[in-house]
Amino acid sequence: MSAKVRRGLTTFSFLAPALIGIAVFFLYPLGSAVYFSFTKFDLLSVPEWVGLDNYRRMADDPFLLQSIRNTLWMVVVFVPVRIIGAIGLSMLLTQLKRGAGFFRTLFYLPALVPPVAATIAFVYLLKPGTGPVNHFLSMIGIEGPLWFNSPAWAKPSLVLLGLWAIGDLMVIFLAAVLGVPSSLYEAAELDGANAWQRFRSITLPTIRPVVLFAAVTGVIYTLQYFDQAAVAGSIASGQATVGGGISSNFGFPEGSTFTYPLWLYTVGFRYSALGYANALAIGLFVVALAVTLILLRRAKAFSGEES
Amino acid sequence: MTAVLEAPVRMEPAPDRRVRRQKKLAWIARHSIAIAIGIMFVTPVVYLVLLSLMTSDQALTSDYWPNSWHPENYIRVFEVTPLPRYLLNTVVYAVTSTALVLLSSVPAAYALAKLKFRGSNALFLLVICVMMLPPQVVTVPLYLMWARYGLTGSLWPLIIPALFGDAFCIFLLRQFLLTIPTEYLDAARVDGCGEWRTLLRVVLPMARPGIAAAGLFQFFYCWNDYYGPLLYTSENESAWTLSLGLASFHSVHHVDWNLVTAATVLAMAPLIVIFFFAQRAFVQGITLTGFKG
Numbered sequence: 001m002s003a004k005v006r007r008g009l010t011t012f013s014f015l016a017p018a019l020i021g022i023a024v025f026f027l028y029p030l031g032s033a034v035y036f037s038f039t040k041f042d043l044l045s046v047p048e049w050v051g052l053d054n055y056r057r058m059a060d061d062p063f064l065l066q067s068i069r070n071t072l073w074m075v076v077v078f079v080p081v082r083i084i085g086a087i088g089l090s091m092l093l094t095q096l097k098r099g100a101g102f103f104r105t106l107f108y109l110p111a112l113v114p115p116v117a118a119t120i121a122f123v124y125l126l127k128p129g130t131g132p133v134n135h136f137l138s139m140i141g142i143e144g145p146l147w148f149n150s151p152a153w154a155k156p157s158l159v160l161l162g163l164w165a166i167g168d169l170m171v172i173f174l175a176a177v178l179g180v181p182s183s184l185y186e187a188a189e190l191d192g193a194n195a196w197q198r199f200r201s202i203t204l205p206t207i208r209p210v211v212l213f214a215a216v217t218g219v220i221y222t223l224q225y226f227d228q229a230a231v232a233g234s235i236a237s238g239q240a241t242v243g244g245g246i247s248s249n250f251g252f253p254e255g256s257t258f259t260y261p262l263w264l265y266t267v268g269f270r271y272s273a274l275g276y277a278n279a280l281a282i283g284l285f286v287v288a289l290a291v292t293l294i295l296l297r298r299a300k301a302f303s304g305e306e307s
Numbered sequence: 308m309t310a311v312l313e314a315p316v317r318m319e320p321a322p323d324r325r326v327r328r329q330k331k332l333a334w335i336a337r338h339s340i341a342i343a344i345g346i347m348f349v350t351p352v353v354y355l356v357l358l359s360l361m362t363s364d365q366a367l368t369s370d371y372w373p374n375s376w377h378p379e380n381y382i383r384v385f386e387v388t389p390l391p392r393y394l395l396n397t398v399v400y401a402v403t404s405t406a407l408v409l410l411s412s413v414p415a416a417y418a419l420a421k422l423k424f425r426g427s428n429a430l431f432l433l434v435i436c437v438m439m440l441p442p443q444v445v446t447v448p449l450y451l452m453w454a455r456y457g458l459t460g461s462l463w464p465l466i467i468p469a470l471f472g473d474a475f476c477i478f479l480l481r482q483f484l485l486t487i488p489t490e491y492l493d494a495a496r497v498d499g500c501g502e503w504r505t506l507l508r509v510v511l512p513m514a515r516p517g518i519a520a521a522g523l524f525q526f527f528y529c530w531n532d533y534y535g536p537l538l539y540t541s542e543n544e545s546a547w548t549l550s551l552g553l554a555s556f557h558s559v560h561h562v563d564w565n566l567v568t569a570a571t572v573l574a575m576a577p578l579i580v581i582f583f584f585a586q587r588a589f590v591q592g593i594t595l596t597g598f599k600g
Contacts, residue, residue, distance in 0.1 A: 010502045011424045018415035018434075021471025026437050029448035036448065043454070089344070095337050105586070106345045112578045113352070114531040116550040117571045121351045124358065124568070130369035132354060164348065171593045217439075224441035227533040231554045261443040268447050269538075277447050285444040292439040296432065 030285070037279040042272035054279035064280070066255050067263035070155065074225055074259065078159050079218035083211060086169035090177045091199065093170075104174070111167025119231040122161045123148050148236035151256040158228055158257065169214060176210040177203060216295040223288050226265070229257040260284060352575070359569035366564040377565070384569045392545060393552035394573075400462050400536075400548055401529035407469035408476050408525050409518060415472050416480030417506050421492060431481070438474035442534065450538060460543035465535050475528075476521045482595045483517025484510065520592025523585055527578060549574045 037054055039047035058064055089107055093100050110118065125133050126147035134144030145153040180203055188198045204211075230250055237249035250266055251258035258266075264284065268277030358366050359380055361373045384390050418424070419431050453464040487510065495505040511518075533550040540546035547555075553574055556567045582589060 007502075008424070011418055011422050014414040014418035014422065014502070014506075015430070017411040017470065018472035018477060019430075021411070021468065022433060022437055022474075025449065025468050025471065026445060029445035029452065032448035032451075033445060092337065092341055092344075096341055097334065098338065099341070103341045103345060107348055109579065109582075110348055110351070112527070112582050113575045114550060114553075114578070116531070116533050116553050117574045118351070120553060120567070120571050121355050124564075125351055125354060130367070132350075132369070132371050135369050164351065168593055171590055172596070175594045220439050220441070224443060226443070227550075230537075231533070234554060261441060264443050265446070265538075269450075274447055274451075281444045281447060284441055288440050288444070289436070292436060295439070296435065 033278045033281050033285070036275055037282045038275075039278075040273075040275040042274055047275065050275065054276045057276055058279060058283065063255065063258065063263055067258045067260045070256065070258055071223065071225070071260040073155055074158070074222045075219055077155070078162055078222055078225075079215060081159055082162055082166055082169060082218060083214050085163050086166050086173045086214070087177075087207075087211075089166065089170045090174040091203070093174055094177055104171075107170055108167035110165045113165065115165075115227040116231050118161060118165055119228045120235060122157065122164070123232060123235045126157055126160075148232050149253055151254040154232070154236075154253060154256045158232060161228055161232075169218075172214065173207065173210060176207040180206045212298060213295070216291060216298075219291050220288060223284065223291070224261055225259050226261045229259045229262055230265075233257045352572075355568045355572055359565055359572050361565050363563045363565050366568070380565050380569045381573070384566045384573070387563075388556065388566060388570065389544070389547070389552065390570055390573070393547055393549045396462060396540075396546060397530060397548040397550075400465050400532075401526050403466050404469040404529045405522050405525045407466070408473045409522050411470055411472040412476040412480055412521070413511070413514075413518065414506065416477045416484055417510060419477065420481045420484035421487075421489065421510075422502065434474045434477050438478055446538060453539060459539050461546050462540065464539040465529075465532070473525065476525055479521045479524065479592065479595055480514070480517055483520070484514060487513050516588055516591060517595070519585065519588040520595065523581070523589055524592060526581075530578060 036047060038049060038051060040050045040053065041047040093104055093107070096103060113121070125131055128134060128144070128146045128149050131147075133147075137144040147153050147157045184202045184206075185198055188202055193201065233252035234249045237252035250262050260280075261284065264277055264280040267273050267280060354371060357371055357373060360376050360378060361370070362375065362377060365374055419427060419434070449464075450459065453459050458464055458467075491509055491513065492505055495509045500508065531550060532548070533554065536546075536548040536551045540548070540551065549570075553567075553571055556570060
């Protein structure tokens with residue numbers, strides 16, 4: 001056996017598990033999803049070819065339209081709010097002379113709380129009648145909204161939940177902000193720039209790549225946003241799960257928390273419309289792939305040249 | 308920079324009282340904001356803990372301070388709910404999955420970081436795609452695959468894939484392994500070590516912080532996972548994990564909010580304890596997932 005072949009075999013032995021994993025748990029099901037999206041079947045029947053029917057069905061599915069709107073709302077509000085919040089917190093942390101480490105840990109901790117547990121906590125906190133938040137608001141003379149029980153406020157409540165669990169993003173921004181050379185700040189200070197000017201003209205341009213990275217990964221995270229929306233809807237409705245752990249109350253109230261993946265799941269596993277669910281999955285795939293490609297094209301550092 | 312020359316007066320600001328007072332006020336303002344935000348951040352958890360120590364009657368009211376303290380709720384929740392079962396399933400899932408994922412991902416990450424082979428760039432791009440694309444895309448075909456082998460309703464569909472690496476874990480480990488100077492590996496090779504021995508003897512000891520971070524992330528991911536257990540185990544309650552159990556507790560034990568919150572606190576407690584022991588590895592890991600420069 002030549003040295004070259006042996007080296008090739010060694011490399012292959014390192015990669016074999018991952019290659020099998022990608023093939024069996026990603027490429028194969030992805031291919032199947034494309035095929036299934038042109039068929040009609042449920043858990044008990046055999047896929048039957050229906051051509052483009054499923055894709056046509058997407059055009060007049062009111063729930064799909066609503067779920068797309070909800071997901072778009074999350075992309076437009078949730079992602080920027082989280083980025084601004086994370087930058088704000090990391091700037092605050094760099095300005096603290098005392099206790100920066102303590103506050104960093106404190107702000108980070110909620111990110112450790114399991115999403116399901118965090119969602120339960122927030123549903124309790126924001127309970128319209130007896131929750132402490134509305135109780136507090138009424139003490140200062142404000143009538144609090146119905147939060148998770150109101151179609152208009154359910155998504156903003158999810159944004160609050162997302163802001164609370166902002167720790168991961170904050171740590172990434174903190175590293176970026178600390179990486180800005182302090183000589184730049186000193187020069188600006190000598191120029192008489194105030195804090196806001198220094199932020200605008202030095203910090204922000206320097207951390208721009210990180211903002212882009214956070215925006216793209218944030219959009220991708222939002223496209224698969226499932227757990228919190230599912231749990232908030234079920235628990236706020238007061239009747240979490242009915243048989244088999246699949247809630248009949250996803251999307252509560254009035255479909256306002258039906259995100260795209262939630263609708264996909266419901267179509268597939270509650271209505272057993274597996275062909276149609278796969279068409280929805282392919283739609284999600286196309287959008288997510290487009291967003292991923294933006295990231296890969298823009299981010300050289302991400303694809304990782306050896307430094 | 309020319310502005311510096313134009314305004315030489317500013318170079319040594321006189322330390323007069325006004326400036327000092329302003330600085331002090333700014334200091335107080337910043338720390339007050341930090342404390343206020345800190346209070347907002349801990350409130351939800353403190354509130355949950357307080358609820359969990361109330362009687363079930365009081366937990367239904369809008370009180371937030373227990374009239375009487377009932378730490379025994381934490382024992383009762385084990386007796387009157389299936390919490391022990393959920394906890395056991397979660398530990399089994401998180402521990403085996405983490406161990407297996409590390410075992411299968413470290414070699415792949417090493418090959419991607421340090422071995423030269425044709426198509427390594429393409430493979431790395433593929434790994435990133437798998438990592439980035441929503442899991443829901445392949446959900447239905449995967450579910451059908453596991454159903455065909457009769458494994459739905461158990462933890463197997465969650466554990467078996469761990470034998471074959473995890474995209475995020477491979478990505479993270481690769482980023483870390485890139486920081487290990489290649490000279491060390493070359494030295495080992497000159498000494499006649501094969502690639503596997505180089506990995507085991509030289510790379511592994513140096514990569515310990517990276518492996519710790521990757522392991523922590525995987526463990527936390529599994530512990531928190533809701534979508535996977537919902538998909539594969541919801542049909543069989545004896546295979547439910549904590550996340551799934553918690554989300555459905557509410558209906559089964561809807562009067563006993565003190566017990567629901569006790570279970571919720573128990574679900575988050577281990578993660579916070581682990582975090583305090585492994586804070587450094589953790590923060591380093593998060594930074595690795597971000598951008599380099």
